[in-house]
Amino acid sequence: MSKENKMRGYRNMLGLTQEKLGKKLGISKQSYYNKESGKTQFSDKEKLKIKNLLIPLFPDITIEDIFFKQKYAKVKSAKNGIKAKIKVVYRRPNQRTRLRKNNKTQAKARRVVLLGI
Template sequence: MANKTLKAYRMLKGIKQEKIAKILGITLTTYSNKETGKTKFSLDEAKKISDYLNVPIEQLFFAHEVNLLNTV
């Protein structure tokens, strides 16, 4: 399952996949595979993304709906 919430927050903040991949120390292809759900993020990776985007990890990775209107 693709992580639409993560992608939505990343795009809302104007951050490219390349930047997150660099923060995680992984390739763009690896990051893309994780964001699209082909492979999973480790807990450490999820925490780093959460911290960087300043969004609670639960909201990024466990939310069932994307509702960015209430976060702006």
């Protein structure tokens, strides 16, 4: 799912139009449209406001969950046939992401977080 589709989805979950969410962020409808469509980026203050609007729906949501791309992949352990779903997380190089192993399932991606079996 692209970042633009994620933002549109979150906005729809909040039941807001682009104009109404733009007003909550203190920007015009056109500015919000440009940000949602990926033409310009949200400022840090705007990201924090959006996160705070989503807290009632998703208590554990983070700014990374909302604004950074995440790719999903499925892997299968050859030894025991266990399938696992992993989430490849792209973050800044100075942030560390741990790989939790489940029944010796290994991923070849640099940074992954095991979501579950």
